[in-house]
Structures are given as structure tokens and as C-alpha cells.
Amino acid sequence: MDGFGAGPDQSLEDPLGKRGTELHGWLYATRTFHAMTGGSGGSEGIDEAFAARSMAGFGAFILGRNMFGPVRGDWPDETWKGWWGSDPPYHAPTLILTHYPHDPIEMEGGTTFYFVTDGAAAALAQAREAAGERDVKIGGGVATVRQYLEAGVVDELHFAIAPVILGRGEAMFAGIDLPALGYRVSEHAATELATHVVLAR
DSSP states (O other): OOSEEEOSSOOSSOTTOTTGGGGGHHHHTBHHHHHHTTOOOOBOSHHHHHHHHHHSSEEEEEEEHHHHOSOOSSOOOSOOOOTTOSSOSOOSEEEEEOSSOOOOEEOGGGOEEEEEOSOHHHHHHHHHHHHTTSEEEEEEOHHHHHHHHHTTOOSEEEEEEOSOOOSSSEESSTTOOTTTTTOEEEEEEEOSSOEEEEEEO
16 A cells, blocks of 8 residues: 555565565455366456456566566576476566577577577567567556556556555656656546556556
8 A cells, every 4th residue: 555566675585575475365365376276166257357367468578677586686597487487477478688698598388598698679579579569568566567557658556555564665657757758547446446447548
């Protein structure tokens, strides 16, 4: 509720930062999340509808370096392949923004990680080419989403506001004038676990 998109102090033990998992309680129970993690069952309703939309129709993804893993600086070796195990949930070309070159990593299920060292605009151009007629998803983290929002290239943003106060973390909208960039609230719906807000240009 205090505007943070991730908790502070990301680490191997806290991939979303300290208490960051509390922001996503609405997602974990859904049928979509269960399917993404190899399970079955899961909740239906509004939270499920937003979860399903969050993974549908995408031909490519863009992630920041921190979304890929906790490794900082130059890559020490080729052992780290992401947080998700051998079959990441993307199932499409996934571009990682980084300052350090790395060979592509082909994973199970159609996910290949490509490492882009020449900036956000270059990553978006590559993602658009890879996606073809499908959409490109800016999957996070916070700094990456902020870059693309400030550039005015995000057509739609789903923001789930959890009934949680973190106190500190990575602020999603601080210093960004969304109306001046052309964004408005186009949709909103509330459940017990989150208020879902869609911003569109």
C-alpha cells in the first residue's frame, strides 16, 4: 500500500526482497500460478482472471538483471540460470538487461534468456522483433518497469496493491508524473487479497 514493488535487500533467500513475497499473496493461490509451477487446482475469480491475463498473449519478455538473479557485477561463471529451475514460466524469448555480457541460455519449455548490454531501447527493439504480432511484457523488476514507464512505451500496466505496508523497498512510482506521461486508470477491481488497477495510455 505504500507504493513499493519489491522489498529491500534482495538475496538468494529473499528473491523479492525482505517481505516481498507478501506483495503477491493474491497470485500464489490462483489456478494460473499453480499451473506455472507444475501444480494443479487453484482459485478462480478476479485474482485468477488477472493472473491469467498477466501471462497470456506475450511473444517476448524483458527482465532486469535483479529479476534474473542475485548475482552482481561480472558473471563469475555459467552456473546461475535464473530463479525458476529448468523450466522457467516465460516459454518465450526473454531479454535480460545487464551491463555484463553473457551467452544466451536455452531452457526447457521454450524459454531462452538473451543478455542485452546496450540499454533498454535496444532490448525493446529486440523483444518486438522476437514477439512478432504478439505483445512484449516488461516483467520487472521495479527499476526496469520505471525505465519503460518514463520512456512512455508501456501501453498498459497492471498494478496489484496488496493490503501490506513494507515501510521500505523499491518505490514504483516515486517521482514519475503518470498523468503527464499520458497514463490513466482504465480498470480496477478489488478482492480480499489485492486491489487490481490497470493503467493505460
